[in-house]
Amino acid sequence: MKPNFDMDALRTMVLGLELGSFARAASQLGRSQSAVSMQLKKLEEQAGKPLFRRNGRGLVPTEAGDSLLMYARRIIALNDEAAASVGAMTAAASVRMGLPQDFFEDVMPDALGQFSKKRPAIHVEVRAGRNYSLEEEINSSRLDVALAFFKANSSNHGTLIASLPMMWFGGKGMSRSEVQDPIPLVVFDHPCLFRQAAFQVLEGKKLRWRLSLTTPSLPGVWAALQSGYGISPRTSHHVPPGIRDVGAEFGLPPLPAIELRMLTASELSPAAADLRDILYQVVRNRVGETIVEPRKALKLPREIRARP
Numbered sequence: 001m002k003p004n005f006d007m008d009a010l011r012t013m014v015l016g017l018e019l020g021s022f023a024r025a026a027s028q029l030g031r032s033q034s035a036v037s038m039q040l041k042k043l044e045e046q047a048g049k050p051l052f053r054r055n056g057r058g059l060v061p062t063e064a065g066d067s068l069l070m071y072a073r074r075i076i077a078l079n080d081e082a083a084a085s086v087g088a089m090t091a092a093a094s095v096r097m098g099l100p101q102d103f104f105e106d107v108m109p110d111a112l113g114q115f116s117k118k119r120p121a122i123h124v125e126v127r128a129g130r131n132y133s134l135e136e137e138i139n140s141s142r143l144d145v146a147l148a149f150f151k152a153n154s155s156n157h158g159t160l161i162a163s164l165p166m167m168w169f170g171g172k173g174m175s176r177s178e179v180q181d182p183i184p185l186v187v188f189d190h191p192c193l194f195r196q197a198a199f200q201v202l203e204g205k206k207l208r209w210r211l212s213l214t215t216p217s218l219p220g221v222w223a224a225l226q227s228g229y230g231i232s233p234r235t236s237h238h239v240p241p242g243i244r245d246v247g248a249e250f251g252l253p254p255l256p257a258i259e260l261r262m263l264t265a266s267e268l269s270p271a272a273a274d275l276r277d278i279l280y281q282v283v284r285n286r287v288g289e290t291i292v293e294p295r296k297a298l299k300l301p302r303e304i305r306a307r308p
Contacts, residue, residue, distance in 0.1 A: 003046035007079060009039040010072040013051075016040075017069060018142070022059060043068070073141045077269045084121045094123045095272045097279065098134040098146035098263075101218035103286075106238050107147075111282045115275050122271045132191060138263040144272035145279060146263045149193050152256055158263040161280065162287045166197060166255035168247035169239065170231040176250050183252075184212035184230030186221055197255055198233045205253045237287055260287065 016025035016036070026036040040059075044051050051065035061069055080094065099108060112124060127134075127143065131150065135157065137143040150157050170179070178184075183202065187195040202209045212230035215221060221232055226242040233255050236245070247254065260283070264276055 003048075005046055005068075005072075005075070006039065006042055007076070009043045011076060012036055012039045013043060013065075014069065014072050014076060016059075017061060020058070070141045074267050074269070077272070081122070081269050081271055094125055095145075095269070095275050096125045096127070096143045097275060098127045098129050098137060098143045098148075100131070100134075100147060100149060101128050102235070102237055103147060103283070104128065107279070107282055107286055110286070111275070111279045114278045114282065118274055118278070119271050124275070130188075130191065131193060135263060138265055141265050141267075143263075144265050144268055145276040147279070147283065148261055148263055150259045150261050151193060152259055154259055154261065158261040159280075161260045161262055161283055163257045163259050164235040164237065164287060166194065166233050166235060166258050167245045168231050168250070168252045168255065169225055169234055169243050170246040170250075171225050171228040172242050172244050174228050174231075174246065178228065179231060179246075179250050179252075182208035182210040185209050186213045186215075186224040186230040186232040187211065188218075188221070189214045189216055193258060194233045197258070201253050201255055207253070 012022075012025060012029065012031075015028065016022035019025050019028070022036050022040070023033055026033045029036070040052060047064060047068060049064050050062050051068060052059040053062055077094065097111075108126065112126075115122075115124065127137070129137070129146075131148040134143065134146040134148045138146050147161070148158070152163065185195075185198060187198065199209070213220075213224045215224070221234070222240050222243060224230060225232055226240070231246060231250075231252075235258065246252070262276070262280055262283075265272070268276065
Protein backbone atom coordinates (compact mmCIF):
# COMPACT_ATOMS: atom_id res chain seq x y z
CA MET A 1 0.00 0.00 0.00
CA LYS A 2 1.16 3.52 -0.74
CA PRO A 3 1.87 5.57 2.39
CA ASN A 4 -0.39 8.45 3.45
CA PHE A 5 2.00 11.02 4.84
CA ASP A 6 0.89 12.68 8.05
CA MET A 7 0.01 16.33 7.35
CA ASP A 8 1.05 17.58 10.80
CA ALA A 9 4.37 15.77 10.46
CA LEU A 10 4.93 17.33 7.04
CA ARG A 11 4.25 20.79 8.51
CA THR A 12 6.75 20.11 11.28
CA MET A 13 9.35 18.95 8.78
CA VAL A 14 8.95 22.06 6.60
CA LEU A 15 8.99 24.46 9.55
CA GLY A 16 12.00 22.82 11.19
CA LEU A 17 14.09 22.89 8.03
CA GLU A 18 13.07 26.49 7.22
CA LEU A 19 13.95 27.62 10.76
CA GLY A 20 17.17 25.59 10.70
CA SER A 21 16.27 23.98 14.01
CA PHE A 22 13.67 21.43 15.05
CA ALA A 23 13.99 22.69 18.62
CA ARG A 24 12.81 26.13 17.47
CA ALA A 25 10.07 24.44 15.43
CA ALA A 26 8.90 22.56 18.54
CA SER A 27 8.77 25.83 20.49
CA GLN A 28 6.85 27.64 17.74
CA LEU A 29 4.39 24.76 17.36
CA GLY A 30 3.90 24.40 21.13
CA ARG A 31 5.11 20.80 21.15
CA SER A 32 7.82 18.99 23.07
CA GLN A 33 11.03 18.05 21.28
CA SER A 34 10.23 14.39 21.86
CA ALA A 35 6.87 14.84 20.12
CA VAL A 36 8.62 16.44 17.15
CA SER A 37 11.15 13.61 17.06
CA MET A 38 8.29 11.10 16.95
CA GLN A 39 6.73 12.96 14.01
CA LEU A 40 10.00 12.86 12.07
CA LYS A 41 10.43 9.18 12.86
CA LYS A 42 6.89 8.54 11.62
CA LEU A 43 7.68 10.26 8.33
CA GLU A 44 10.77 8.10 7.89
CA GLU A 45 8.73 4.97 8.59
CA GLN A 46 6.16 6.05 6.02
CA ALA A 47 8.87 6.86 3.48
CA GLY A 48 10.71 3.61 4.14
CA LYS A 49 14.11 5.31 4.16
CA PRO A 50 16.12 7.89 6.16
CA LEU A 51 15.00 11.47 5.55
CA PHE A 52 17.47 13.22 7.87
CA ARG A 53 21.08 12.94 8.95
CA ARG A 54 23.04 14.48 11.76
CA ASN A 55 25.08 17.58 11.04
CA GLY A 56 26.70 18.76 14.24
CA ARG A 57 23.92 19.20 16.79
CA GLY A 58 21.18 19.49 14.20
CA LEU A 59 19.47 17.56 11.42
CA VAL A 60 19.73 18.16 7.69
CA PRO A 61 17.74 16.38 4.96
CA THR A 62 19.10 13.43 3.03
CA GLU A 63 18.55 13.26 -0.72
CA ALA A 64 15.22 11.55 -0.05
CA GLY A 65 14.44 14.22 2.55
CA ASP A 66 15.10 17.00 0.06
CA SER A 67 12.74 15.35 -2.40
CA LEU A 68 9.99 14.95 0.20
CA LEU A 69 10.50 18.55 1.38
CA MET A 70 9.74 19.88 -2.10
CA TYR A 71 6.51 17.86 -2.26
CA ALA A 72 5.62 18.66 1.35
CA ARG A 73 5.48 22.39 0.61
CA ARG A 74 3.21 21.78 -2.36
CA ILE A 75 0.98 19.31 -0.43
CA ILE A 76 0.57 21.79 2.44
CA ALA A 77 -0.18 24.70 0.09
CA LEU A 78 -2.83 22.74 -1.79
CA ASN A 79 -4.33 21.36 1.42
CA ASP A 80 -4.62 24.83 2.95
CA GLU A 81 -6.05 26.32 -0.22
CA ALA A 82 -8.66 23.56 -0.44
CA ALA A 83 -9.55 24.04 3.21
CA ALA A 84 -9.89 27.79 2.77
CA SER A 85 -12.12 27.36 -0.26
CA VAL A 86 -14.71 25.47 1.79
CA GLY A 87 -14.29 27.58 4.93
CA ALA A 88 -12.71 24.73 6.85
CA MET A 89 -9.88 26.78 8.37
CA THR A 90 -9.51 30.14 10.05
CA ALA A 91 -5.93 30.71 8.93
CA ALA A 92 -5.58 31.63 5.28
CA ALA A 93 -3.69 29.58 2.75
CA SER A 94 -0.46 31.18 1.60
CA VAL A 95 1.37 32.11 -1.56
CA ARG A 96 4.94 33.40 -1.48
CA MET A 97 6.36 36.19 -3.64
CA GLY A 98 9.88 37.61 -3.84
CA LEU A 99 10.73 41.06 -5.20
CA PRO A 100 13.72 43.35 -5.55
CA GLN A 101 13.30 46.50 -3.48
CA ASP A 102 12.84 48.51 -6.72
CA PHE A 103 9.24 47.28 -7.00
CA PHE A 104 8.00 47.62 -3.43
CA GLU A 105 6.39 51.05 -3.77
CA ASP A 106 4.44 50.66 -6.99
CA VAL A 107 4.34 47.11 -8.36
CA MET A 108 3.65 45.36 -5.06
CA PRO A 109 0.61 47.47 -4.00
CA ASP A 110 -0.90 47.23 -7.49
CA ALA A 111 -0.38 43.46 -7.74
CA LEU A 112 -1.62 42.78 -4.22
CA GLY A 113 -4.68 44.95 -4.76
CA GLN A 114 -5.69 42.97 -7.84
CA PHE A 115 -4.84 39.63 -6.23
CA SER A 116 -6.85 40.34 -3.07
CA LYS A 117 -9.96 40.96 -5.17
CA LYS A 118 -9.54 37.64 -6.96
CA ARG A 119 -8.33 35.60 -3.97
CA PRO A 120 -9.56 37.39 -0.82
CA ALA A 121 -8.92 34.44 1.50
CA ILE A 122 -5.27 33.90 0.57
CA HIS A 123 -2.38 35.08 2.73
CA VAL A 124 0.53 36.52 0.72
CA GLU A 125 4.06 36.32 2.07
CA VAL A 126 6.36 38.90 0.45
CA ARG A 127 10.13 38.80 0.72
CA ALA A 128 12.68 41.36 -0.41
CA GLY A 129 15.82 39.82 -1.78
CA ARG A 130 18.84 39.90 -4.03
CA ASN A 131 18.74 38.15 -7.38
CA TYR A 132 20.84 35.17 -6.35
CA SER A 133 18.85 34.57 -3.15
CA LEU A 134 15.49 34.87 -4.89
CA GLU A 135 16.53 32.35 -7.53
CA GLU A 136 17.75 29.94 -4.84
CA GLU A 137 14.45 30.24 -2.99
CA ILE A 138 12.49 29.58 -6.17
CA ASN A 139 14.61 26.53 -6.99
CA SER A 140 14.13 25.14 -3.48
CA SER A 141 10.35 25.85 -3.58
CA ARG A 142 10.53 28.37 -0.72
CA LEU A 143 8.99 30.95 -3.05
CA ASP A 144 6.25 30.52 -5.65
CA VAL A 145 7.01 33.50 -7.87
CA ALA A 146 9.71 36.16 -7.95
CA LEU A 147 11.05 39.05 -10.01
CA ALA A 148 14.81 39.31 -10.39
CA PHE A 149 17.39 41.20 -12.42
CA PHE A 150 19.85 39.33 -14.65
CA LYS A 151 22.63 40.20 -17.05
CA ALA A 152 21.54 40.67 -20.66
CA ASN A 153 20.92 37.50 -22.67
CA SER A 154 20.38 35.35 -19.57
CA SER A 155 17.96 33.15 -21.48
CA ASN A 156 18.26 30.23 -19.06
CA HIS A 157 16.62 32.16 -16.20
CA GLY A 158 12.83 32.27 -16.05
CA THR A 159 10.71 34.38 -18.41
CA LEU A 160 11.94 37.68 -19.81
CA ILE A 161 9.64 40.59 -18.93
CA ALA A 162 11.77 43.49 -20.14
CA SER A 163 15.26 44.63 -20.98
CA LEU A 164 15.81 47.92 -19.17
CA PRO A 165 18.47 50.58 -19.76
CA MET A 166 20.87 51.11 -16.87
CA MET A 167 21.81 54.75 -16.19
CA TRP A 168 24.02 56.84 -13.94
CA PHE A 169 21.99 58.74 -11.35
CA GLY A 170 22.97 61.58 -9.03
CA GLY A 171 21.34 64.29 -6.96
CA LYS A 172 19.60 67.13 -8.78
CA GLY A 173 21.98 69.67 -7.25
CA MET A 174 25.15 67.73 -8.06
CA SER A 175 27.65 69.37 -10.41
CA ARG A 176 30.24 67.74 -12.64
CA SER A 177 33.03 69.18 -10.49
CA GLU A 178 31.79 67.04 -7.60
CA VAL A 179 32.39 63.86 -9.61
CA GLN A 180 36.16 64.13 -9.66
CA ASP A 181 38.82 61.47 -10.09
CA PRO A 182 38.14 59.05 -8.46
CA ILE A 183 34.40 58.82 -9.19
CA PRO A 184 32.35 58.41 -5.96
CA LEU A 185 30.01 55.43 -6.21
CA VAL A 186 26.92 54.69 -4.14
CA VAL A 187 26.06 51.02 -4.56
CA PHE A 188 24.59 47.94 -2.93
CA ASP A 189 27.03 45.80 -1.01
CA HIS A 190 28.36 42.67 -2.75
CA PRO A 191 26.99 40.81 -4.69
CA CYS A 192 25.03 43.15 -6.97
CA LEU A 193 24.66 43.23 -10.77
CA PHE A 194 24.42 47.05 -10.85
CA ARG A 195 27.62 47.31 -8.82
CA GLN A 196 29.44 44.82 -11.04
CA ALA A 197 28.31 46.64 -14.20
CA ALA A 198 29.58 49.97 -12.88
CA PHE A 199 32.98 48.53 -11.99
CA GLN A 200 33.41 46.82 -15.36
CA VAL A 201 32.39 49.86 -17.41
CA LEU A 202 34.59 52.29 -15.48
CA GLU A 203 37.60 49.97 -15.45
CA GLY A 204 37.10 49.26 -19.16
CA LYS A 205 37.49 53.00 -19.80
CA LYS A 206 40.39 53.20 -17.30
CA LEU A 207 38.44 55.58 -15.07
CA ARG A 208 39.26 55.57 -11.38
CA TRP A 209 36.46 55.15 -8.86
CA ARG A 210 35.97 54.81 -5.13
CA LEU A 211 33.20 53.43 -2.97
CA SER A 212 31.50 56.42 -1.43
CA LEU A 213 28.72 54.45 0.28
CA THR A 214 27.58 50.82 0.30
CA THR A 215 24.27 49.61 1.71
CA PRO A 216 21.83 46.67 1.41
CA SER A 217 18.95 49.17 1.24
CA LEU A 218 17.60 50.81 -1.93
CA PRO A 219 16.09 53.70 0.10
CA GLY A 220 19.62 54.11 1.49
CA VAL A 221 20.99 54.43 -2.06
CA TRP A 222 18.36 57.04 -2.98
CA ALA A 223 18.97 59.00 0.22
CA ALA A 224 22.72 59.09 -0.45
CA LEU A 225 22.15 60.35 -4.00
CA GLN A 226 19.74 63.03 -2.82
CA SER A 227 22.39 64.27 -0.40
CA GLY A 228 25.01 64.50 -3.16
CA TYR A 229 27.11 61.68 -1.74
CA GLY A 230 27.95 60.18 -5.12
CA ILE A 231 26.45 58.59 -8.22
CA SER A 232 24.84 55.20 -8.71
CA PRO A 233 23.86 52.85 -11.56
CA ARG A 234 20.14 52.02 -11.55
CA THR A 235 17.23 51.74 -13.97
CA SER A 236 14.84 54.67 -14.36
CA HIS A 237 12.03 52.69 -12.73
CA HIS A 238 10.35 54.67 -9.94
CA VAL A 239 13.22 57.09 -9.31
CA PRO A 240 12.30 59.34 -6.36
CA PRO A 241 12.28 63.17 -6.48
CA GLY A 242 15.61 64.95 -6.18
CA ILE A 243 17.50 62.50 -8.42
CA ARG A 244 18.36 62.78 -12.11
CA ASP A 245 20.21 60.98 -14.90
CA VAL A 246 23.72 62.50 -14.97
CA GLY A 247 25.48 60.12 -17.38
CA ALA A 248 25.66 62.28 -20.53
CA GLU A 249 26.09 65.54 -18.60
CA PHE A 250 29.09 64.21 -16.65
CA GLY A 251 30.62 62.40 -19.64
CA LEU A 252 30.27 58.97 -18.06
CA PRO A 253 30.52 55.84 -20.23
CA PRO A 254 27.21 54.14 -21.14
CA LEU A 255 26.07 51.21 -19.05
CA PRO A 256 24.65 47.94 -20.43
CA ALA A 257 20.97 47.06 -20.30
CA ILE A 258 19.77 44.73 -17.58
CA GLU A 259 17.03 42.12 -17.88
CA LEU A 260 14.05 41.82 -15.58
CA ARG A 261 12.83 38.23 -15.45
CA MET A 262 10.03 36.35 -13.74
CA LEU A 263 10.95 33.17 -11.88
CA THR A 264 8.38 30.58 -10.83
CA ALA A 265 8.50 27.35 -8.86
CA SER A 266 8.18 24.13 -10.82
CA GLU A 267 4.67 23.49 -9.47
CA LEU A 268 2.19 26.22 -8.59
CA SER A 269 -1.11 26.05 -6.77
CA PRO A 270 -4.03 27.72 -8.58
CA ALA A 271 -3.72 30.75 -6.27
CA ALA A 272 0.02 31.05 -6.92
CA ALA A 273 -0.62 30.81 -10.67
CA ASP A 274 -3.10 33.69 -10.37
CA LEU A 275 -0.52 35.76 -8.48
CA ARG A 276 2.07 35.03 -11.18
CA ASP A 277 -0.26 36.17 -13.97
CA ILE A 278 -1.30 39.33 -12.15
CA LEU A 279 2.28 40.22 -11.23
CA TYR A 280 3.42 39.71 -14.81
CA GLN A 281 0.80 42.05 -16.25
CA VAL A 282 1.33 44.69 -13.55
CA VAL A 283 5.07 44.76 -14.15
CA ARG A 284 4.64 44.93 -17.91
CA ASN A 285 2.37 47.94 -17.48
CA ARG A 286 4.72 49.64 -15.03
CA VAL A 287 7.99 49.20 -16.93
CA GLY A 288 6.58 49.50 -20.46
CA GLU A 289 7.88 53.02 -21.01
CA THR A 290 11.50 52.03 -20.33
CA ILE A 291 11.68 48.75 -22.26
CA VAL A 292 14.62 48.52 -24.65
CA GLU A 293 13.57 45.47 -26.66
CA PRO A 294 10.34 45.52 -28.73
CA ARG A 295 7.36 43.92 -27.06
CA LYS A 296 6.88 41.42 -29.86
CA ALA A 297 10.27 39.90 -29.03
CA LEU A 298 9.18 38.99 -25.50
CA LYS A 299 8.25 35.43 -24.68
CA LEU A 300 5.01 35.33 -22.72
CA PRO A 301 4.22 32.45 -20.36
CA ARG A 302 2.05 29.82 -22.05
CA GLU A 303 -0.80 30.37 -19.60
CA ILE A 304 -0.90 34.09 -20.39
CA ARG A 305 -0.58 33.65 -24.16
CA ALA A 306 -3.55 31.31 -24.15
CA ARG A 307 -5.88 33.79 -22.50
CA PRO A 308 -8.20 35.95 -24.62
